[in-house]
Amino acid sequence: MVKKEKIINRPVRKKPQRTHYRSYQPPMASTRERVSSLNIHKIVGRILVSGQLxxxxYVHLITTMLSDNHITDEERPQLNRVFDSIQSGQIKFVD
Known part of the structure; x- marks a missing residue:
């Protein structure tokens, strides 16, 4: 005679789920992307004329600035001018 095993129905213990709260971070521009000089000139020109950024x-310009191998000698002073204007309060952030 074959003995039947008794199956005990126990509730399955689930591991508690961890909740990770992340603050909003805008998408970063990839350093591999190459923004043409024309786009940098347009962006900087618009920012300086409007006084708004x-x-x-801002994240795009910072990423461009930090990727040294992608900045031309003409773009660097333009980007520096934008960041100087931000520090002096001439350019304001808008969302």
Whole structure:
């Protein structure tokens, strides 16, 4: 005679889920992307004329500035002018 095993129905213990809260971070521009000089000139010109800069544009300009191998000698002073204007309060952030 074959003995039947008794199956005990126990509730399956689930591991507690960890909740990770992340603050919003705008998408970073990839350093591999090459923004043409024309786009940098347009962006910088618009920013200096309007006196306003979005957070996304700021991140884009910072990323461009930090990727030294992608900046031409003409772009660097333009970017420095934008960042100097931000520090002096001439350019304001808008969302």
């Amino acid at each position: 979005s957070r996304q544009e």
